[in-house]
Amino acid sequence: MRNRSFLPTTRRRSRKDRERRAVALALSKKANRDLPCAVAGCARKRHDLYPYCYTHAQRYRRFGHPTMKLPAPAELRAVEEAVKAWLEQDLLTTNSDRKAFRLAWAEGQRKVHHHPSYALPFYRLEGVSGYTQQAKGWVILSHYLHRRGHSLSDAMLRHMAIRLWAEFKWTMPEGSRKRFTEERNRFVDTGAGRFVLANSCFTKATTEEKVIAWERPWYVSDNPDENLPRPITETITKTKRLDLWRSASLVRAIGGELRMAIQHAMGSDWLSDCRLLSKASEALGLPQGEDTSGLSRHFQKEH
Ligand SMILES: [Zn+2]
Numbered sequence: 001m002r003n004r005s006f007l008p009t010t011r012r013r014s015r016k017d018r019e020r021r022a023v024a025l026a027l028s029k030k031a032n033r034d035l036p037c038a039v040a041g042c043a044r045k046r047h048d049l050y051p052y053c054y055t056h057a058q059r060y061r062r063f064g065h066p067t068m069k070l071p072a073p074a075e076l077r078a079v080e081e082a083v084k085a086w087l088e089q090d091l092l093t094t095n096s097d098r099k100a101f102r103l104a105w106a107e108g109q110r111k112v113h114h115h116p117s118y119a120l121p122f123y124r125l126e127g128v129s130g131y132t133q134q135a136k137g138w139v140i141l142s143h144y145l146h147r148r149g150h151s152l153s154d155a156m157l158r159h160m161a162i163r164l165w166a167e168f169k170w171t172m173p174e175g176s177r178k179r180f181t182e183e184r185n186r187f188v189d190t191g192a193g194r195f196v197l198a199n200s201c202f203t204k205a206t207t208e209e210k211v212i213a214w215e216r217p218w219y220v221s222d223n224p225d226e227n228l229p230r231p232i233t234e235t236i237t238k239t240k241r242l243d244l245w246r247s248a249s250l251v252r253a254i255g256g257e258l259r260m261a262i263q264h265a266m267g268s269d270w271l272s273d274c275r276l277l278s279k280a281s282e283a284l285g286l287p288q289g290e291d292t293s294g295l296s297r298h299f300q301k302e303h
Contacts, residue, residue, distance in 0.1 A: 007118060007135040025049075038175020039066055051175040061248045064190035066173050071165045071191065078283035079161040083276065090275040108265030109152050112257045118142035122204035125242070137193070137253030144200035155199075156265070159192035159258040164280045167271060189255025196254045197247065204240050209233040 013021070032046050037053035044053035056066040063070055092098045118135075119142040125131070131139075144150050166188055176183050214229040221227055242250075270276070282288065 007138065008132045009130045009135070010132050040174060051177065058245065060173065062190075062244050064187035064252075065170075066175075068169075068171060068173070071162060071169070075165060075284060076158065076161045079164050079280050080157050082279040082283040083157060083160055083164070086273070086276040086279050091273075105153070105265045108156070108261040108263075111264050112141060112152060112261050113138040114141040114145050114152070116142060116146045119147055122202065122240075133249040134253045134256075136247075136250035137257060140197055140200045140202055140250065140254055141257065143202050144196050148199060148201055150199050152261070155192065155196050156258055156262055158195045159188065159255065159262055160266075162188045162191040163262075163271065164276070165284070167277070168281060168284055168286060185259065186252065189252045189259060190248070191255070192258050193251035193253070193255035196258075197242065197251055202242060205237050206240055207235055207237050210236045 029049060032049055032051075035046050035051075036042070037044050037046055037056055038051040039053075039056050042053055042056060044055070046052060047054040047057045050057035050060065052060055052066050060066040087101070092101050115138075118138045120139050125136055125139060129136070144155070145152060166184055170184055170187060172180055172183060178186070210233060211231040212234045213232045215232050216229045217227055278288070
């Protein structure tokens with residue numbers, strides 16, 4: 001079955017190939033650099049290959065959107081409760097429904113890659129590890145499940161809650177070059193992936209000697225070196241997390257795994273259940289009269 005040796009690694013390129021790609025990349029970066037940021041009202045120049053300036057690119061990479069206010073934890077918890085209530089009250093009313101749902105949900109969970117042997121230590125993912133972003137995502141998922149003992153159901157529920165939140169509040173980012181669905185999935189995957197990364201406690205402890213005071217010798221020696229003050233040090237332990245900018249792709253890979261599992265468990269039309277949508281909009285405190293018309297417009301745009 002799956003084991004550590006099957007963690008996918010990136011393809012090694014020849015030196016010539018690497019050089020050619022570097023030149024092409026530098027050229028496109030140069031062409032992009034002089035254009036203004038795509039966010040309205042932002043006059044700064046673009047960063048790297050993004051259609052945004054450094055600040056907006058950073059937000060886009062870390063949170064999946066350059067300008068939007070992110071879902072508040074309380075909002076997401078309320079939507080999660082709405083999803084649970086929908087399952088309990090509306091969807092799973094008979095015993096056979098419940099049984100079928102449990103089977104489908106478990107089948108979805110089995111699609112997520114999280115073998116215990118994937119739980120590599122922190123240093124294996126630092127620097128050039130050779131693993132693909134997807135492989136790194138599996139490592140984090142393995143820590144989340146096997147090391148911390150968290151449930152995959154919680155992560156899937158969080159993904160569903162963010163997806164529902166996005167149904168009501170997400171807007172297409174300005175200057176995007178992607179399609180609507182792709183961009184929205186990217187946002188939802190980022191949010192859910194960050195939930196797993198935060199709860200995986202994937203950190204390392206570093207220790208360093210910090211000078212806390214200087215000690216002067218109490219006697220005066222003939223040797224000038226012995227008269228210099230000596231440092232008094234203390235060992236400080238710091239917890240280091242994965243850098244949010246650099247881990248953005250692996251965070252999205254985790255979200256992608258969860259999205260696939262949900263699609264397997266729930267199918268793709270669970271979001272068009274009007275009982276769920278009205279419960280979720282109530283949980284978000286949206287006006288009840290208007291939202292149905294807004295939603296149908298939303299759906300027409302998307303499908
Ligand atoms: Zn900007």
